Amino acid sequence: MTSTFKKYVAPQIVQEILDSGNPEALMVGGRVVNIAVLFVDIRGFTTMSEKLIPSEVVEILNQYLTLIADCIMRNGGTLDKFIGDAAMAFWGAPLPQEDYVMKAVRAAEDMRQGSDELSKVLMEKYGRTVSFGIGVHVGDAVVGNIGSPQRMDYTAIGDTVNTSARLEANAPARTIFISREVADCLEGRIRVTSLGTSIKLKGKSDMEILTMDEILE
Numbered sequence: 001m002t003s004t005f006k007k008y009v010a011p012q013i014v015q016e017i018l019d020s021g022n023p024e025a026l027m028v029g030g031r032v033v034n035i036a037v038l039f040v041d042i043r044g045f046t047t048m049s050e051k052l053i054p055s056e057v058v059e060i061l062n063q064y065l066t067l068i069a070d071c072i073m074r075n076g077g078t079l080d081k082f083i084g085d086a087a088m089a090f091w092g093a094p095l096p097q098e099d100y101v102m103k104a105v106r107a108a109e110d111m112r113q114g115s116d117e118l119s120k121v122l123m124e125k126y127g128r129t130v131s132f133g134i135g136v137h138v139g140d141a142v143v144g145n146i147g148s149p150q151r152m153d154y155t156a157i158g159d160t161v162n163t164s165a166r167l168e169a170n171a172p173a174r175t176i177f178i179s180r181e182v183a184d185c186l187e188g189r190i191r192v193t194s195l196g197t198s199i200k201l202k203g204k205s206d207m208e209i210l211t212m213d214e215i216l217e
Contacts, residue, residue, distance in 0.1 A: 011073075030144025030157075035092035036104035036182070037137055037161050038077070039168035040068055040111055042085040044130040052126065060122060061085060064130070067118055071110040075103045080155050088165075090156050093143040101138050101185040108134045108176045109215055115174070134176045135167025136212070138185060166201040167209065176212040183210050190215050 042064055049057040065082060072079045072089045076097060080088040089107070091100035111132050119129035139160035145152045167177040183192050191214040199209050 030142040030146060032140050033093045033143045033156075034140050035090045035138070035143065035156060035160065036101045037088070037090045037141065037156060037164035038072075038104050038108060038134065039165045040087050040089075040108070040132050040134045041168055042130050043133050043173040045085045048128050048130055051128070056126065060126070060130075063118060063122070064115075067114045068111060071107045071114060075107040075110065076100075077103065077107055081153070086168075088161075090141075090143075090161075093156065094154070101182060102189065104136050104138075105176070105178065105182065105186065105190060105212055106215065108136055108212065112174060112176060131173035133168055133171035133173060135164045135169070135171055135178075136176065136182055137164040137167060137179045138181050139163070163201070163204060163207075166204065170199050170201065170209070178210050178212045180208045180210065182212075189217055 042061075045061070045064075048060075052060070064085070065087065068087045069079055072087075075091075077089040077091050078093065080090060089104075091097055091104045097103065111134060115132050119131065123129045137160055141156040141158040141160040143156045144154065146155050146157060147153055163179065167179065171177040178192065183190070190212055192210040193213055195209045195211065197206055197208055201207055201209070
């Protein structure tokens with residue numbers, strides 16, 4: 001039962017509930033935590049799916065989502081949810097983590113590189129390929145059981161989450177957009193290119209956006 005449950009809910013969350021032995025772990029509520037949030041979306045998937053049969057669409061989607069999940073979990077992240085052909089993950093909760101911002105950008109870079117390799121396979125098999133757009137931001141968010149007593153999600157909400165989602169929404173294929181906060185946390189450890197405020201995020205007109213070009217360590 002536990003093994004099955006971990007396929008539907010992030011394993012870290014399942015383990016925390018089991019280890020706590022505390023009924024309050026299943027109550028609606030949250031706490032403010034500083035976390036790194038990653039959103040990733042498959043660019044060009046909708047257009048490609050219109051030209052393939054349903055079984056091929058599902059096979060390709062599952063391969064990409066498996067890659068996403070592997071990159072997140074290999075780097076100690078909590079896979080929050082799949083949203084169609086997109087996904088959300090965070091680091092720094094439910095348990096504290098060391099170097100959680102670096103873990104998030106490592107997962108992003110692993111996705112970018114893994115996508116390149118998977119694209120070659122899919123191009124040979126289907127003659128079509130897609131890529132990822134990724135956004136990473138760090139800041140305070142409310143993390144916990146959100147919903148109702150009958151149905152809840154362990155998730156993160158707040159401006160930090162929204163900002164990460166908007167970074168991803170604006171990131172071109174094979175591009176990782178990060179915030180100045182992420183760049184400052186990892187100064188000297190990653191190579192970045194500032195785009196200034198040339199790209200306007202909804203509600204964030206004066207926000208600096210940077211591309212994460214390379215991890216230096």
